[in-house]
């Protein structure tokens with residue numbers, strides 16, 4: 001098989017042991033491809049806002065005496081600048097998440113607090129479109145993890161649910177505990193996701209509807225960040241959806257056991 005190159009080395013140690021070192025070059029080649037694709041995607045995504053900033057700057061000069069035009073161009077420059085800031089921020093977040101297999105220093109995190117913080121961050125956006133946010137919290141569930149990363153993940157799911165909801169739609173967020181797992185579910189009554197695209201929405205820069213996503217300021221990275229964060233927490237993210245009816249995204253993460261993983265450090269002295 002031309003795609004599979006196994007470098008195998010064997011050495012005889014004494015008379016009884018044979019040491020075999022095998023390295024799978026297929027995996028490193030695949031990772032190289034993933035990296036190259038990511039960089040190509042990034043360049044493509046950055047070109048649009050950078051091009052727009054250049055054009056707006058050019059248009060500003062001849063319009064310098066026209067206060068109305070200047071204000072219009074300045075507002076559009078601000079929009080493009082914040083788009084660039086969001087895009088670069090998310091690219092950095094995603095690269096960090098992809099580089100780490102696991103979390104460095106997991107801490108005990110209260111899941112209801114994570115969800116409450118993510119909901120708070122989305123209230124203004126929900127009010128702007130008349131979407132109501134409904135939270136069934138108080139699960140008492142805890143996980144070992146990184147609170148800030150988990151807030152970003154849940155925030156992304158709620159932000160999407162609002163973006164793809166009809167005006168005055170309802171977004172429900174629930175936390176439950178099932179068989180040693182904590183489940184966070186975000187349900188909307190929005191446009192839904194066609195079956196063929198359901199797995200692909202977690203890919204970097206994938207959007208079901210390019211124009212719609214861009215118009216709403218979407219980067220196509222939100223769900224990829226969710227997927228990697230949840231994986232780093234030893235969990236998984238899934239989606240159920242009916243086109244025209246709505247979608248439910250669920251995050252499942254192993255629940256923290258009652259006992260801490262490490263013995264508490266005894267307090268000595270004052």
Ligand code: ADP
Pocket residue numbers: 156160161164188190191192193201202206207208209213214217218219220221222223224247
């Ligand atoms: P974006 O910034 O485009 O929202 P995401 O990675 O968060 O990027 O989502 C990828 C794509 O998945 C979106 O462009 C959209 O087409 C689809 N999507 C995500 N969440 C929902 C949802 N709740 N309802 C319908 N489509 C969704």
